[in-house]
């Protein structure tokens with residue numbers, strides 16, 4: 305059993321299949337050199353989750369470092385395994401890697417079995433009647449619910465054959481990070497869900513308020529497969545807050561589906577027409593990017609979000625949308641710059657949700673948010689952080705300004721906090737001007 309984005313033991317179909325196939329199961333994790341491209345907070349969290357997984361199997365987890373296409377067949381040959389089980393991966397890198405590993409195993413007379421997925425419904429399985437994909441979320445989510453999913457299963461009885469009987473490299477190095485990470489491992493994820501579940505009824509009302517603890521904070525757990533969405537969906541009731549929560553899980557599945565069908569959309573505009581949009585990439589643009597990333601734009605809600613990201617490896621969804629909109633429509637920078645920064649810092653960094661969260665905001669992706677709908681950071685802040693509590697938590701320079709006045713660009717500011725780096729009204733007009741040029745040009 306080769307673990308990847310499924311660092312748990314319960315409700316894991318690939319592990320069940322492995323246990324059913326052989327008497328003993330060798331648990332493997334490959335420390336792939338490709339991981340070095342990922343951000344430190346995410347890799348640190350992965351290392352913590354692996355330690356928890358290893359503990360939950362009595363220290364049997366076998367680590368091997370190197371290219372999976374070499375390491376996996378080598379271990380299979382060493383232990384005499386003819387069948388290697390994995391949860392299927394749908395990302396562009398994972399698919400190419402698994403094709404290479406499957407071919408290498410095949411040459412050695414063994415087989416790679418992809419069983420189960422990280423999603424309630426496998427990407428590619430929700431289709432219109434004519435077999436084509438949904439380009440828009442709402443009809444996708446209706447068909448996704450109609451498709452349905454099985455009930456979660458429990459923990460599999462497994463006889464492990466691993467460390468120390470099987471030779472093993474060390475666990476992956478845990479890179480240094482200043483971010484305070486969430487509790488790692490399958491048990492911690494279930495504890496968080498048990499704590500959050502009684503509050504799901506309020507989710508619809510509070511999920512947009514970044515100062516409240518109104519969301520599950522399970523995105524990193526889902527990213528690493530500490531739990532499966534099926535397990536969460538099974539606990540939901542036919543009630544408003546519960547339905548909204550299921551819808552958010554459906555967004556995750558929608559974006560995985562879009563990326564699966566269009567792997568190029570990880571870094572290119574899904575909507576090719578928007579490639580003509582003028583973006584700034586000169587030295588001044590790099591300086592604007594630096595201020596955005598550092599959380600010193602002078603727009604308190606944007607700065608609070610960027611500092612929450614740096615300090616915790618997570619940012620509230622409403623604020624992710626606001627900082628993304630600010631980068632694209634107030635600073636006129638390529639969304640890819642922001643997406644790359646997010647991937648470097650997010651513990652839940654996931655190519656599908658991140659690239660398409662950015663493209664949704666940039667108006668280049670699935671067509672729910674047209675480009676000309678531009679967030680005003682100040683009115684959004686007054687609406688969703690009316691008392692200013694979120695901003696004061698993350699921007700200590702503004703701690704002395706009471707209530708929602710903290711968001712007002714015209715308000716007196718302490719000398720250690722910058723004036724707004726751009727005028728939103730001016731940049732909004734500039735963004736619309738650029739958009740009109742694309743619209744006219746494409747006729």
Ligand SMILES: Cc1cc2nc3c(=O)[nH]c(=O)nc-3n(C[C@H](O)[C@H](O)[C@H](O)COP(=O)(O)OP(=O)(O)OC[C@H]3O[C@@H](n4cnc5c(N)ncnc54)[C@H](O)[C@@H]3O)c2cc1C
Nearest residue numbers: 519520521522523552555556621624653654657658661662
């Ligand atoms: C620009 C941008 C970038 C994003 N990048 C990522 C990313 O790299 N990884 C990631 O997991 N989410 C990403 N999101 C989606 C969303 O912001 C996070 O999933 C959410 O904030 C995580 O907090 P939570 O677990 O408390 O969410 P909850 O509100 O409790 O939602 C439950 C789960 O549903 C899923 N979900 C919720 N909203 C979305 C959404 N809009 N899109 C996709 N899935 C969603 C997540 O798995 C989440 O854990 C991004 C959104 C934007 C606007």
